[in-house]
Amino acid sequence: MREFYTKVGRKLKQLRERSGISQEKLAAMLELPRPAISQIERGERTITADELMKISKIFNVSMETILDLNKEPEVVISEPRQQSKTKAITQIRINVPQKNLSKFREVLLYILDKVGSKQNIGETVIYKLLYFIDFDYYEKYEEQLIGAQYLKNHYGPTPIEFKKIVDQMIESGDVEKVKSQHFQYPQTKYLPLRKPDLSELTATELEVIDNVLNRLSDKNAREISEYSHGDVPWRTAAEGAIIEYEAVFYRTQPYSVREYPQ
Secondary structure: OHHHHHHHHHHHHHHHHHOOOOHHHHHHHHOOOHHHHHHHHOOOOOOOHHHHHHHHHHOOOOHHHHOOOOOOOOEEEEEOOEEEEEOOOOOEEEEOOHHHHHHHHHHHHHHHHHHOOOOOOOHHHHHHHHHHHHHHHHHHHOOOOOOOOEEEEOOEEEEOOHHHHHHHHHHOOOEEEEEEEEOOEEEEEEEEOOOOOHHHOOHHHHHHHHHHHHHHOOOOHHHHHHHHOOOHHHHOOOOOOEOOHHHHHHOOOOOOOOOOOO
16 A cells, blocks of 8 residues: 555656645645645655545646556466466456455355346446445455456456356356346346355445445446446556556545545
8 A cells, every 4th residue: 555655646746846836835735734745745645535636626637647556568367276367458466365266256146145136237237346345345444355356447347356256156056157138238147056155254344245235236237337437446547457446545425435534
């Protein structure tokens, strides 16, 4: 997380120096003490969502530009003794520990058990539900729930590990993959073949999952994709790049799920 704040601070310093604005002047414009600007630029203090919006107006740039933390080449997902490649812009090796695989499986089964029978719950909607479960939990508790990696694409956040894990779940008899149609559009649905193991999930994790399902599970693929496009982590990622979890702390309403001190 410190590395993320350092990059944001570096971007702010570049914008400030390019505009010929001193730390004292920027502090006055943001109604902050001057040392706060120095701390932000060194990555020692976070920028609140309100401060971020003010900074974007001061320098006439989008929040996406301020939080532009893009990486480069290709993503490689790896598990012990196995490798698979997913084409993207970024080169990162993602090791998927066994505990994360177990958590992913049980969360997916929980989602399918609770809302999977709804006509709108196809693969695209599941992708977005997983994204909001992961990012809401991270914003609220600063810890990973599933900890999946999500790519930004035209249709919204896509969990990189999903296909590999679901293929394993199909093979082990945990889920069944079904091709169907929803309002004349092709749809991929997943049917749970066993109940989720709730011992894998804590009370706080279940609370976050239920909140996401209650809030978003009635949306169809188009609606939830469009909704995901308004979330700061998705907005600030480059097309085809991995979405940064740390960007969740710059969320604005109605996406933020955490009460921040004033």
